[in-house]
Amino acid sequence: MATFRVSGEADVVEVVRAARESKRTLEIIGHGTKRGFGRPVECGDVLDLSGLTGIVNFEPDEMIITARAGTPVAEIEAALAEKNQRLGFEPADWGPLFGAPPNSATIGGVLSADANGSAAIRYGRCRDHLLGFRAVNGFGEAYKGGGKVVKNVTGFDLPKLMCGAMGTLGPLTEITLRVFPKPSITAVHAVRDLSAEDGLALLRNVWSSPLESSGLGFHNGDAFIRLEGSRAALDEKMKFLRELATHQLERIEDFDKVFRELASGKFVVAATGVVWLVHAPPANATRLVAEIQPQAWCADWAGALLWVVCDPRCNVRDVCRRFEARAIRMRSDNSIPPFAPEDSVRRALTRRVEAAFDPLRLFNPDRMWEGV
């Protein structure tokens, strides 16, 4: 097994063409922080994109950044912060969940894993912000999808498809993201000692109000609410929030920490069992959790995203189906498929779509499902 460490798109094309010739599969990695996510892959060689780095173009006035896929997220966030900007989907740091050091992901890896943070409830997920990309497909051709402007409907929206594709459609080489202004003030408040039902109901009320909250989490009886804006706006939002939350509001000083830990799964990973990430209709979250009876759990996005740890015997997917929710198996027990099995029509379509990008199944084969 060889590792091909590339530093430009032309290198990627060369490696893919050689893989095509020799029919050897490629595991695509950035910093390899989420290699444990998905089904285990057994590949002939490794295509290492960690040398494909650098911000190609950052236009603060346009609120757009273009970077090579292997650029560390930390580098992008630092460049944005200098201009008082940020990524709207607030990349979630899943690496530590799989034993990697914190804050070491690449932007390509975060997008490919669809790792969204708490702010996504307000600003959208990474699929909503990836405006365009360059990639290499299984034919060994470099191509682009999307564009570099915020509003574009020219041709198929391939950027959406690349987010969360876990490299199965081929390596990204360059990405263009929409970015957002940083608010002048951020404040996080906690409401303590709530039942799951009351806590999640409070968060949904805030979500349905005009407060435009950028973080709505729940863990262990505590509801966390993040508000943003100018001083005057924040004062007004606090007044509004006090009407919604009849309980005592406690200001949290380290406002970044609570949502960073929530989105990384840190609140629950100490528990033993299978770690699941569940996308749910928020109003179904309380009943869903009550029925699963997890060892540990916490909620993000006002209950639309749940971290749940349970015994391997618990049939999380059956419960999810009844509540119109979807569970991703994040960690432990590789015998459980990471994504819910698709019905026959969708399975066939997924395979055809995958083959449209990678007909020889060179890239991360079987990473998402058997055969994809």
Add this chain to the structure above:
Amino acid sequence: MGRMIQLPSPDPEIVARRDEIVAALKRLVPDGVIFKPAGLAAYDGDALAAYRQAPLACALPKTKEEVSAVLAFAHEMGVPIVPRGAGTSLSGGALPRADGILLGLSRMNRILEVDIENRCVVTEPGVTNAAITRAVEGHGFYYAPDPSSQIACTIGGNIAENSGGLHCLKYGLTTHNLLGVEFALPDGERLRLGGKAAGGEGLDLLGVVCGSEGLLGVVVEATVRILPKPRCARTLLAAFQSVPNSGACVANIIAAGIVPAAMEFMDRRCIEAVEVYCAPGYPKAEAILIIEIDGLPSEVTDAVARVTEIARASGAHEVREATDDRERERLWKGRKAAFSAMGRLAPDMLCMDGTIPRRALPAVLARMAEMAKEYGLGFCNVFHAGDGNLHPLIIFDVMKEGELERAETFGAEILRLCVNVGGVLTGEHGVGVEKRDLMPEMFSEADLAQQQRLKCAFDSASLCNPGKVFPMLSACIEQGHVHVKRGAMRHQELPRF
């Protein structure tokens, strides 16, 4: 008269089987088949008015099962399908084919569920955009994407085109407000993509279905996100004596980190036309910006002050604010009537839709004015300035020899300019027929080949809205890296590579 955009020539074998096809459709959709010329004339095109073509037959199903049955039948018979909502596409997305079935979804017009707790609405595809807001406004919510045709256009059509609108600067396009669909593939099989929970299901197929312009299949049910109505909205008008200054103002507002709910531009010609049409009371100026800020009262107050300051610093000679709802409505009325008002100035109009980086606005606006002189055609600009989405309106008279061709060449020239400054061909109207032949301006052969392979994954027989979006019809071959024109492939076994 030779047109720039060639419509596909009908397949005589299919046209010859018309009676048989109509008879079969009548069995599948007993009360919803139109086949007489007078009836079909009502379905002979959309809002890209220069192109007209009656379909072979029109099927108007009432249920998803009927949609599937028509698709399965067409698939088996090798007959093209053109899906249609309300027919308001500005790019010819719903333009029928003489050898194709027009599949009209307008009778599937029920809202199936209003779920306030989960902030979503489940609807059939023929429900109008405005009807979704009507169904939830009593609860204090609304559906955000607001294309100007929102009273008429359907949610199914909005999804197919990934429609935008005045307020998508802050609230996004259809794709950002769509949670799920039930989707009928070109062979009639149906599947669910997304749902009341967004994400987490593997490949984001919902993401590519949205905006696929009817090329991948047909939306038979949609779940959309609803938003709480903002507490407060204030509308400003800034008037400029220089078009480039107004463009700079837009770029400066965006660069300051302010995200208005809407930021709209109109030039002098357009201002004068709407003044005659509906007298909104706009000031005399070379350009105006209408800027709306929404949110909680204090943030709005803050942003209004900053925008006013930026506008003045960028050279606005007048900045006024609507003092009450009536004045606010009047300011918007002029903007919303702009297309109709311009329509009075000439028999025909071509509306372009490129998006450019906002910093390029001053230069592109100046260059377009020069080009209008070179082509000797009437021209004005009214557009979504906040996201750099231009809507240059070219005025011409189709009855005058050569004017349509000149208008189309001018339009194509504008779109090339957009691509050259780093922009795209279409921001919200779609490629359709109109911009199909310009796709190579923006995409390389490899880029287009990849998109066409995706098309083949959904529609291997190329029957769903063929002749739209891609400049050349290509047969789908497994592994798809060789493209052969459909005509050359019809009666032979496809080679495998």
